[in-house]
Amino acid sequence: MHRYRLIQTSSLAALAAGASLGLAAPAAAQSGPSTPSQESTALDDVVVTGFRAQAAAAIEAKRDVPQISDSVAADEIARLPDFNLAEALSRVPGVSTVQDNGEDRFVAIRGMNGEYNYSTIDGFALPSTDEATRKLLLDIVPSTVVRRVDVVKSFTADLDGQAIGGRIDLVTRSAFDRNGDGFFAGNASIGYWENDHQGPDRVKPSANLSAAYSTRFGPQDQFGFVTSGTYWRSDRYTVSPTVSGNRYDFYDASGKLLDSPLDPASNGMAVPQSNPIFLYHNVRERLGGTARLEYKPNDDLYAFLQGYYFQRTDTERRDETRVQRTSRTAAPTEQTPTSGLISSGVRAEAGTLEQEYDDQLRGVQLGVDWRPADGQKVSVRGGLARGSLDNPLFGSRFQSASTASLAYRYDMSGGFPVFTFVNPAYYLNPANYPSAYVSRETFITTQEDLAEFAVDYDSNADNRDGFGFQAGFKARQLKREHDEDYVEYRPVSGARFRLSDVLLDHAYTPPGYTVPQWFIDLDKSRAYLAEHPEQFSLWSGGAANSTNSDYRIEETVLAGYALATYRTDRLTLNGGIRVEQTRTESENLGVVEDVAVNKGDYVDVLPRAQLTYDFDPQLRLRAAYSRSVGRPNFDDLRPSTQTREDAGVISISGGNPELKPRVADNYDLTLEYYLPERRGMLAVGVFHKNIQDEIFSQSTLETVNIDGVDMTLLRSIPMNARSASLTGLEFGAILPSLDFLGGPMRHFGLTANFALIDSDASVPNVETASVRKYYPGDSRAVYGLFEQPRAVGNVSLTFNLGRFDSRLAYNYRGRRVTEVNTTPWFDRLFDAQETWDLQARYDVTDAVQITAQVKNLTDSYAKEVNAYEDLYYTRREAGRSFWLGVSFRL
Template identity: 35%
Template sequence: MQTLDAMQVTGVRRANAAAVESKRAATNITDVISATDVRALPDSTIVEALRRVPGLSVLPATDNEHPRDEAATPVLRGLGPSYNNVTIDGLTIASPGTPNGTLGSITRGVRLDLLPASMVSELQVVKTFTPDLDPNATGGAINLKTRSAFENGGKPFFSAEAALGHANDVGKPRDQDDPGYRLNATGSRTFGSEQQYGVTLSANYQTLSSYTETHMTTDTVHYGFYDNNGVLQTGANLGNGWAVPQQDKYWYVQNQRDRYGVTGKFEVHPSAALEAYATAGYYYFKDNMERNEVLIDPRNRGQVFNQTATSGSYPGGDIEVGYSNQIVTTRTKVAQLGTIWRPTDRQQFSARGAWSDATYDEPIRMIKYATGITRAAPVPVGQTGSGVTINATPNYAFNYDTSGFDQRFGVSPQAYNELGNYSLSYWRPDYKRTAADRILTGRLDYGFNQGESDQGIGFAAGVSYTTDKPSYDIYRVEYQP
């Protein structure tokens, strides 16, 4: 045990007071993160900042094509992005969704790694709904409150951050671009004869290279179970209870991610009873991914031999070697107008409208070689054949080892390196996914006695309209010689 002479605790009270007051004033269960909290931590995107909220977690893209090293979407009360609403200053925004190669489509929900953390004054996470909130969610609602030039009495504000990163270890087969860096700045001020006008600008830029090595089983089934005779079980039958990996799969993924954005807000407060604002934003994100993969597959999984709790053998197998280059580019545009009028201390009228547009573009190039390939008879041009069949061969028989919860399929190194055994499985030189979403929304609200300190009978009423036009398209050319 060591005795300390003194311990000093330093905190920031005033900067967090607004976030605390927002939580106190809310009529529902709400968590709030202030801009100060965001700046105090190395969070470059909205979704990274949301990890700080109690009861909220984040997920990467969870399909069988894209890497999982960066958070993309929030999870509220155990429910993913499809069940959560995201708004900017209370108005719905368009989103291209999250890629899902497993389903061959785009999943519903806003991808929050596209939006910079520097654009917000508060992150408000609502876990219980009131009638004024959009009802199209069962998980929760996330509202991004943009900074106002009239905060802190309208005093001039400027914040800038620059970061430079270097990794002393990089992945293969080639080195990543180095270094990575991040720049962001936010400024606001008021002006006019009575300081009745305000303007806020926020901009950010980031470039980052990363490398991930992933060792997994397969895309969907993952493990199989066998009885004491080594026969594969079906359904919920766990047989002898010894889990056997379906594949031994390696991903070697390199990413180059670039993102930038700009947000502008103009406000006017001609009197204490009237205010109006206009907000515009543009956000760009590009993810250039290269993936090299190796798969060892028994193919005929109906029976396993010599099984123990952590080992067994298959009489045959195959090797698959693939490469994929997928470049995701998203662009999100937002425009909002709003006005608030308070004819008396207890009444408030508001009118707000927003237009937002989001696009997703992903050209893909894929190629794969495999052992044990047999080909169907060729078909005339313009017709679709039955494709290739990958078969297990004795050359790639192996013993598996699952000790340490990290499977290994021990194929013969000589057979693995025999290049003459590999043949082209498919080549996809022209493969593309595109998605778009356009939202137009507006709302009128009236409140009486809705302030935090108001007393007596109060009520509120409103009407809203939203039109949402999503689209998705996929196009693929594949060759199988």
């Protein structure tokens, strides 16, 4: 239903634009595209600003680049339409995002998650600060420090091979933009989140500050300097009611526990194993800036030196309450399809942890463009960058005995389990909760260093008709080190430490419970450990985790390419080949003797070709073929395993140094129509990707008995899948103004896009009898590629009247898989999600503007479900936010 609503809304945009084809008079051939960096745009000699300027700049950027590409651009107040880059990019055709506690964080292009993308800043590679993957955490980079973000979806030979989904290039400002006119722009706003009262910590107002400055100087204005900076802070709670591990039990009519819900004897009534509630309090701060010194004495020479620094700090408190079945052999009594009574074998737990994520990106870049002769260009680039993550964590947990005193009734009629205790007095007595561990401390550090050098030669660099040639060489070295220190103190026999010793006085009843949640004073936990060390011992497993998790990976890529181009007034053909040699070395730093080192060396030959044909000045056809690679994640390559135990779940995870890189053959075909007088753009495209050696993490789940207690054992290891492919359709329409419809419609603008994606992915089947009984064969199909929605789309309606400017934006993300399990009925998926945002601006003067916006207008949240019958797993409710601010430009 959601998908058809999206298609219907987008089709209205197509009809409106189609009407303009008949209404508009033919336009003369254009002399060439406008400079993509213009921050205000002329339409019929009328200068447009605000949201119309952003739309017009996106059109010009799409038309100007040789590849199939889409962009999101800043307006004349030097702002993108959203607070972080991931949110801004969610407006681009075929792009969806992955959220973390209500904020967009990772970007998926054409259904391919962030691991498939390659992120750059002005063409230089950006390091990742994600603990385990190559994904760039786009919420680190403030949206106000860039002029434009390009999403490149087809690949020519001069672009890096490491991109299957797409390339994201952050384009910073230049002092030579906008004909070299200097400016000083800034904005300040204050925000408020609805989720502000659930936990014991007080929530403070949120804020956003940013500024950008550009100037030229020197006798002939040959020098330029541009800088930008920003600070952003958010403070809010996120509520997450959950079903532990996505696990449900199923029984037959006699009450016997079954190994699969697909068993024909099943009574079809799902029983949740537990319903933990997580309450997150996140204070996120983001600051950053760029500075660029430029030299351009004439059109034949340009040089620049640029530096950037971005930091994101996320201070998180997570409070957890959990009620869990410890004995699942017998079926509940009084069972109905949505309810039942659990009368024995129940344990309750309460835990709190505090952690901080400190992510930093910094880099310096140097570049020179030289034109030694007419039509020739030599470019030299070099850069150093570092990404780092510090993640300290401290936690404390308490748990009751397994007892019939915690008997409860569950009710799933509202979509997720609600537990009601038969004897709530036992649950509500904190003295019934001895310590499981008084102190769990980890300190995780990750550092990634990048060094890059490139030289490129371009003949016919001015894009004139005839033949042209490009060739180049690039060397990139990446070094990543990951270190974990793990310490846990557990109580010894006779310890007297109880939840009642450290309980905070705060009342909050979360979703899924009819009694309040527990909150722990972690300062008192630390103090108790210091005062009573004899009651605790150091857990021996912590030392093994500290060493097995430490690794170093070094990756060197040497690349060369050659690209030939042929142009006429209508036709552009280019074809070339890129060759990349990749050398890897991974080492487990925790092994003292017989050091575990794995080395790899492989060569990828990547042919690429593209055709562009202009039927007339408005109608353009693009066709492209390319081969690209996706190298394995760093954590997947580590030659070690790690064991963790938390709340009755033992997790064993490890790397696989034998993983092969993904290799994809990409096919693209798009048709673009640019409305006369640059009043809009329509585009439709199809694409197909064949992916060999797709990588996925396969999880095995079983129940083990340790010291008389049933515990869940979860093993996870990355593997190469059999194969994967996806095919998709993209549609986009950008209409800065609907003036061709006449009357009041001239005040409105419309941007709409959607993508429909179908993937065919299979994974190796496991040998367990319970799975082979229902899924015979050596492989099985999964819902789709990891985090790949089958439908994504956006509709933005803008309104401009005099000094008033507004935008109502709708975003749709279809369901997508989040975990592939060895038991297929426990695969996990994000359900479809819709969000609405509203922004409004008013020009007080030509230089000052008041802004207001509501994020997540309808209080939407991401929900995960079970692959079997869409049983509820978890959701994260971040709530709405409201912002009021002022902007200026001098």
